Amino acid sequence: MQGSITGRTLLEPKSLADALRMLRDEGPLVPLAGCTDLYVLLNFGTLRATRFVNLWPLAGLRAIRVRGDVLSIGALATYTDIIQSPLVRRRLPMLVAAAREVGGVQIQNRGTIGGNVANASPAGDTLPVLAASDATVVLQSAGGSRRVPFSAFYTGYRRSVLGGDELIAALEVPPVGGRQWFRKVGTRAAQAISKVVMAAVAPIGDDPPRIALGSVAPTVVRLPSTEAALAAGASLDEAQRLLIEEIAPIDDVRSTAAYRSRVAANLLARFWNDR
Numbered sequence: 001m002q003g004s005i006t007g008r009t010l011l012e013p014k015s016l017a018d019a020l021r022m023l024r025d026e027g028p029l030v031p032l033a034g035c036t037d038l039y040v041l042l043n044f045g046t047l048r049a050t051r052f053v054n055l056w057p058l059a060g061l062r063a064i065r066v067r068g069d070v071l072s073i074g075a076l077a078t079y080t081d082i083i084q085s086p087l088v089r090r091r092l093p094m095l096v097a098a099a100r101e102v103g104g105v106q107i108q109n110r111g112t113i114g115g116n117v118a119n120a121s122p123a124g125d126t127l128p129v130l131a132a133s134d135a136t137v138v139l140q141s142a143g144g145s146r147r148v149p150f151s152a153f154y155t156g157y158r159r160s161v162l163g164g165d166e167l168i169a170a171l172e173v174p175p176v177g178g179r180q181w182f183r184k185v186g187t188r189a190a191q192a193i194s195k196v197v198m199a200a201v202a203p204i205g206d207d208p209p210r211i212a213l214g215s216v217a218p219t220v221v222r223l224p225s226t227e228a229a230l231a232a233g234a235s236l237d238e239a240q241r242l243l244i245e246e247i248a249p250i251d252d253v254r255s256t257a258a259y260r261s262r263v264a265a266n267l268l269a270r271f272w273n274d275r
């Protein structure tokens with residue numbers, strides 16, 4: 001390990017209110033949840049922050065419940081919590097499918113959905129699911145809470161509207177009517193970051209299809225033109241042409257832009273033919 005824990009401070013709040021007060025009065029502090037992303041940075045020697053606040057024991061942030069008709073998933077819910085939740089299985093099976101493909105069992109036991117969202121990687125596997133399900137991010141600070149539509153949460157590559165004194169408290173998901181669909185394409189079945197990841201919802205009644213892609217742009221993307229064209233009866237060829245215009249993949253260590261474009265178009269065809 002190139003990084004060291006020497007000289008770093010970990011604050012241990014007893015409650016959510018305590019954690020929010022620490023963020024307001026004793027910051028800047030980096031929230032620490034399952035640590036599966038933070039430890040990678042520590043291992044590489046690129047974790048510059050020195051002061052942390054430990055969210056892991058705050059059990060209240062782990063709850064998964066339905067309030068009214070909205071599914072609320074606490075930020076500290078792990079992938080294992082999600083996989084095992086009857087509520088998520090019934091209401092948002094594409095999130096269960098995504099959780100099953102994250103890392104391996106160890107990562108699923110520690111990694112949290114709030115950490116995946118806050119980490120803001122365009123390759124985060126839960127992000128297309130949250131985008132396609134029109135989720136809301138619930139942010140909390142000592143001053144109160146605010147709800148941000150998932151579509152407005154990211155402002156650029158690894159940037160979001162999350163303030164330095166705020167925590168992600170929960171992800172809220174309204175009922176999803178159409179059939180849900182999720183595919184991740186990576187190098188292998190486990191412990192692989194996605195080359196392309198897609199979540200989609202089939203059209204139902206007057207509701208058009210919803211399609212979101214990860215790893216093909218600086219942030220997760222919805223495909224409004226592709227969705228509208230399919231809803232209006234466009235051919236699959238035309239929809240694939242529009243999809244290519246709506247993404248901006250790059251060459252990097254995991255894949256090439258050309259491969260990502262081809263795979264994204266193929267996934268669209270698979271989703272549309274499966275619906």
Ligand SMILES: Cc1cc2nc3c(=O)[nH]c(=O)nc-3n(C[C@H](O)[C@H](O)[C@H](O)COP(=O)(O)OP(=O)(O)OC[C@H]3O[C@@H](n4cnc5c(N)ncnc54)[C@H](O)[C@@H]3O)c2cc1C
Binds near residue numbers: 030075107123124
């Ligand atoms: C071997 C390995 C395999 C992996 N495989 C995958 C994969 O297949 N797919 C995938 O998407 N990811 C993968 N990851 C990445 C990682 O596991 C996920 O992003 C995970 O969800 C991060 O959650 P965490 O609780 O561990 O976050 P942490 O490491 O604790 O935190 C990550 C970031 O989020 C912030 N944060 C955490 N919780 C909150 C909160 N409630 N409010 C505000 N900020 C917060 C932290 O300050 C930090 O900046 C993998 C990682 C490893 C090491």
